[in-house]
Amino acid sequence: xxxxxxxxxxxxxxxxxxxxxxxxxRTGLAALLRHHPTVLVGGAILVLLVLMAIIAPLLFTVDPxxxxxxxxxxxxxxxxxxxxxxxxxxxxxxVVYGARVSLxxxxxxxxxxxxxxxxxxxxxxxxxxxxxxxxxxxxxLMSIPPILLAIALMALTRASVGNVILAIxxxxxxxxxRLVRSVVLSLREQAYVDAAITSGTRTPQIILRHILxxxxxxxxxxxxxxxxxxxxxxxILSFIGAGTxxxxxxxxxxxxxxxxLWQVKPAIVFFPAAFLSLTVLAVxxxxxxLRDALDPRFAKRL
Amino acid sequence: xxxxxxxxxxxxxxxxxIVALFVFSLLYIAPGDPAAVIAGDQATPQDIERxxxxxxxxxxxxxxxxxxxxxxxxxxFGTSIFTGLPVTQLIAQRxxxxxxxxxxxxxxxxxxxxxxxxxAAWKAxxxxxxxxxxxxxxxFSVPVFVVGYVLAYIFALQLExxxxxxxxxxxxxxxxxxxxxxxxxxxxxFIYIALIARITRTxxxxxxxxxxxxxxxxxxxxxxxxxxxxxxxxxxVPIVTVIGIGVAxxxxxxxxxxxxxxxxxxxxxxxxxxxxxxYPVIQGLVLLFSFVxxxxxxxxxxxxxxxxxxxxx
Numbered sequence: 247x248x249x250x251x252x253x254x255x256x257x258x259x260x261x262x263x264x265x266x267x268x269x270x271x272r273t274g275l276a277a278l279l280r281h282h283p284t285v286l287v288g289g290a291i292l293v294l295l296v297l298m299a300i301i302a303p304l305l306f307t308v309d310p311x312x313x314x315x316x317x318x319x320x321x322x323x324x325x326x327x328x329x330x331x332x333x334x335x336x337x338x339x340x341v342v343y344g345a346r347v348s349l350x351x352x353x354x355x356x357x358x359x360x361x362x363x364x365x366x367x368x369x370x371x372x373x374x375x376x377x378x379x380x381x382x383x384x385x386x387l388m389s390i391p392p393i394l395l396a397i398a399l400m401a402l403t404r405a406s407v408g409n410v411i412l413a414i415x416x417x418x419x420x421x422x423x424r425l426v427r428s429v430v431l432s433l434r435e436q437a438y439v440d441a442a443i444t445s446g447t448r449t450p451q452i453i454l455r456h457i458l459x460x461x462x463x464x465x466x467x468x469x470x471x472x473x474x475x476x477x478x479x480x481x482i483l484s485f486i487g488a489g490t491x492x493x494x495x496x497x498x499x500x501x502x503x504x505x506x507l508w509q510v511k512p513a514i515v516f517f518p519a520a521f522l523s524l525t526v527l528a529v530x531x532x533x534x535x536l537r538d539a540l541d542p543r544f545a546k547r548l
Numbered sequence: 549x550x551x552x553x554x555x556x557x558x559x560x561x562x563x564x565x566i567v568a569l570f571v572f573s574l575l576y577i578a579p580g581d582p583a584a585v586i587a588g589d590q591a592t593p594q595d596i597e598r599x600x601x602x603x604x605x606x607x608x609x610x611x612x613x614x615x616x617x618x619x620x621x622x623x624x625f626g627t628s629i630f631t632g633l634p635v636t637q638l639i640a641q642r643x644x645x646x647x648x649x650x651x652x653x654x655x656x657x658x659x660x661x662x663x664x665x666x667x668a669a670w671k672a673x674x675x676x677x678x679x680x681x682x683x684x685x686x687x688f689s690v691p692v693f694v695v696g697y698v699l700a701y702i703f704a705l706q707l708e709x710x711x712x713x714x715x716x717x718x719x720x721x722x723x724x725x726x727x728x729x730x731x732x733x734x735x736x737x738f739i740y741i742a743l744i745a746r747i748t749r750t751x752x753x754x755x756x757x758x759x760x761x762x763x764x765x766x767x768x769x770x771x772x773x774x775x776x777x778x779x780x781x782x783x784x785v786p787i788v789t790v791i792g793i794g795v796a797x798x799x800x801x802x803x804x805x806x807x808x809x810x811x812x813x814x815x816x817x818x819x820x821x822x823x824x825x826x827y828p829v830i831q832g833l834v835l836l837f838s839f840v841x842x843x844x845x846x847x848x849x850x851x852x853x854x855x856x857x858x859x860x861x
Binding site: 394395400478486487512516519522523530 | 562563564565566567569570571574575585685686688689690691692693694697698701705712796797799800801803804807808818819821822823825827830831833834837838841842845
């Protein structure tokens with residue numbers, strides 16, 4: 247989960263200048279995959295899952311919302327690969343379509359939280375007056391456990407995939423901002439940034455040329471962990487009834503619907519659970535591999 | 549040192565103030581009439597009017613916020629819109645199961661995770677270490693409710709060693725209380741164990757390279773003594789830090805774990821409050837949990853003084 251990595255990031259923040267990525271020679275994708283097999287394995291699983299989500303209608307699925315009360319609670323069979331739920335809906339189809347929600351939420355939150363965090367972190371790192379105010383506010387937000395913050399936000403809005411994305415993004419922003427800010431602060435101490443300032447380079451130019459490119463590596467790693475965390479949070483929100491609306495099949499929703507009957511029909515809960523875990527595992531594998539690849543010194547430490 | 553302790557305690561005040569301001573103003577930042585937002589889609593105008601009165605929406609924002617904070621400082625978290633009962637009373641009724649679960653999980657996780665991390669660092673690079681690292685990635689990837697269902701399926705449904713769900717108050721005896729908490733605590737502790745064990749391993753690897761460890765080995769101290777007395781003590785600061793930060797995971801996870809194991813605690817209250825859009829209850833819960841989180845991290849900061857005498861601010 248991202249929290250962990252974020253939190254470790256916080257824990258090791260004082261040593262950050264030390265672990266900043268050294269200037270890297272460009273290496274090809276093939277070399278990256280060869281040296282870091284976890285990226286290959288995780289990436290391959292992810293590609294398959296994304297494909298599955300996109301071509302869901304072609305994968306022998308039926309309408310995931312089609313009710314068939316006469317055929318409810320079937321065990322897994324040739325007709326119902328993963329069985330059917332208490333409304334007679336085909337669980338296999340629901341699980342395959344459910345991948346869409348998880349992937350969309352994970353990727354969107356990673357993108358939005360990274361962009362917002364980058365923006366806020368850059369401002370905090372460059373504008374001294376804003377820094378104190380922004381960081382005190384972020385400290386406050388960070389002392390609300392992220393899932394609880396997302397729950398509070400969902401309680402105020404209508405259940406929809408868009409609102410789930412918004413709520414989880416807001417819950418993730420403080421940690422990203424903090425990471426970007428600490429990277430910016432340590433980069434500002436670098437000699438080449440000093441040199442750029444003395445030679446009269448304007449601030450926007452410095453940010454664009456010298457700061458932004460150097461935040462890319464830690465941000466990429468961070469984004470994968472945010473993606474993993476967002477998928478888990480979405481599932482948790484849906485599981486407790488505060489996430490994706492019940493009309494849209496998502497892994498959390500399927501598990502929530504199976505909760506009442508799970509002692510009799512554990513399959514309803516276990517199939518979406520397995521897919522969710524596999525997806526998060528794949529994202530984490532990519533994240534760990536990228537972290538090791540982009541930051542060799544850090545890799546040795548962990 | 550006393551000055552540091554006082555300063556550190558005072559530093560939690562602005563943090564809690566920001567949490568309070570944020571939690572309070574969320575309702576007004578959300579688009580639309582706050583009373584209508586709380587009332588939901590099927591509300592009658594009377595419902596909205598009643599909620600408006602409960603929230604005191606006719607008075608200025610800052611006055612309401614001031615009153616709200618004043619009441620909280622006097623342990624009054626307002627009134628639940630759905631039940632009409634004081635939020636403080638609702639929380640008090642549900643607090644025991646949740647805090648039992650969290651404390652048992654915390655102790656269980658530390659007792660399991662620290663030795664695993666020490667062992668992994670000691671055997672760095674071996675099969676044991678690799679197996680542990682694989683477990684850690686796995687632990688971060690499997691959501692808490694999935695672990696909960698798997699554990700309940702194996703140990704409660706199949707083996708029938710432990711109850712499937714429910715909660716017994718501690719007043720009914722330690723063992724009945726414990727019996728209901730073992731599976732939830734194991735499920736909730738899973739990711740926490742991975743987190744603590746991994747930071748323990750990292751911190752221990754660093755310490756084990758130090759010269760004083762070589763000295764200790766050279767003078768013939770036993771490995772156990774070196775690992776647990778000399779090394780672990782010096783690796784303690786990052787470990788304790790992560791234990792404190794990880795409490796956020798415990799709090800978030802407790803809500804879900806309670807749902808899986810049908811434990812009537814604050815998590816259940818949270819879920820009911822969301823479904824009923826009972827915002828005063830949610831406000832109270834978020835504030836309470838954030839306060840616990842800030843308090844634990846305050847204790848962590850104060851523990852640094854004991855753990856590392858070099859730290860003097």
